[in-house]
Amino acid sequence: MRSKIGLAVLVCSLARLCCAQGSESAPVASVPEEVWVVRAGALIDGTSPRARLNQEIVVRGNRITQVYAAGSQPLPAGARLIELGTATVLPGLIDCHTHIFLQGEVPAAGGYDVQLLKYPASYRAARAVVAVRRALEQGFTTIRDVETEGAGYGDVGIKQAIEEGYIPGPRMFVATRAISSTGGYPLEGYAPEVTVPKGVQLIDGPVEARKAAREQLDHGADWIKVYMTHRSWVDDKGELVSQPTLTVEELRAIVDEAHGWRRRVACHAYNGPGLQRALDGGCDSIEHGLELTDAQIAQMLKQGTWYVPTLAVYYYDPDPQDTPSGQRDRKRVSLHGVSFRKALHAGVKIAFGTDVGGFVWSDPIAQEFEREVEFGMTPMQAIQSATSRAAELLEQTSKIGVVAPGAYADLIAVSGDPLANVAALRDVGFVMKDGRVFKSALGASHN
Secondary structure, X not given: OHHHHHHHHHHHHHHHHHHHHHHHOOOOOOOOOOEEEEEEEEEOOOOOOOOEEEEEEEEEOOEEEEEEEOOOOOOOOOOEEEEOOOOEEEEOEEEEEEOOOOOOOOHHHOHHHHHHHOOOHHHHHHHXXXXXXXXXXXXXXXXXXXXXXXXXXXXXXXXXXXXXXOOOOOEEEEOOOOEEEOOOOOOOXXXXXXXXXXXXXXXXXXXXXXXXXXXXXXXXXXXXXXXXXXXXXEOOOOOEEEEEOOOHHHHHHHHHHHHHOOOEEEEEEOOHHHHHHHHHOOOOEEEEOOOOOHHHHHHHHHHOOEEEOOOHHHHOOOXXXXXXXXXXXXXXXHHHHHHHHHHHHHOOEEOOOOOEOOOOOOOOOOHHHHHHHXXXXXXXXXXXHOOHHHHHHOOOOOOOOOOOOOOEOOEEEEOOOOOOOHHHHHOEEEEEEOOEEEEEOOOOEEO
């Protein structure tokens, strides 16, 4: 016993000696922050109603410190100039509905099921690494990834790898496994005696619902994703019907737990009773919302519920028109645009989301802007839905989605004018994230 006490005293003494010696040593010289000045022909700052011409943006470290008219001030000492000519500079874009563990799976190649049954976790993670890089290449410097589709807490690891600089990618807000009820998510259609994996965490009852939320929050979820509807079809009257999943009581338990952690809840809901339960249960955002009634829109306005419509994905690969699934696909599209217009005109808070992963990551994520404009947004409203408005949904106001002093230095540039043609956002030629240039394909000079 005495020898152990003596050893402990010796270790503590040595530790104190090392600390004392360390405190007397010369301080380590700090590395000076890199300073950039980005010169833009036009600037869309994420909040102003109009673009500003000939602006300079000062970036120090990973923050924007100044924005002013080009040439009105001398360049800061030691600053390097990025001359973007006539290009339009915008805040880094934000996609509030992505799936990095989906890759637009083709039915002929095994569809959704093959991922969970045959693909190793390492393979799925490798594809997710490619997905986040493609998001950044396309100018999306922030994403909210709303569940891993059977890949567990893989999004937490991808987020960590990005934050620690191991891989390039956007800022991530992650929802981990997502939650639905028994009978409410694939894999489905297998023999009942065969246990197959599911793409989400299944619960039944408020106690299980709260426990699932706690587990996901404990393992790193920034948001909780809940499926309030599952499969849908067209009934004999030609109406879209969607199977509801969780009860109001189950959802309330999840929302209460998430809000207690200062987290929010996103609810996948197509229409009907499931969407109504999502609103009555207090969800923070409705995802998709294919068919919104006037009463539901009024309730969203009263409760401050966000709408993330994901328009473009529903135009992909409809089944043949003379099949039940083909009729469903076309009914979804016909209802969706009407709901979007009504919500927009009523003043519902709308944030940009694409459901990319439901289509391949090599396709233009920015195609969603064109659908938003088609259904009534101005190009500036569409841009703000993916900048300052999306930041508000993520509770990151003034930090991302804006070009202003104090914000993170997330900047993109396009050669065209997206206010004249929002399709210009399909071709992002310059990307800076967190003060570091990731992509520079506009012939920009760096001095």
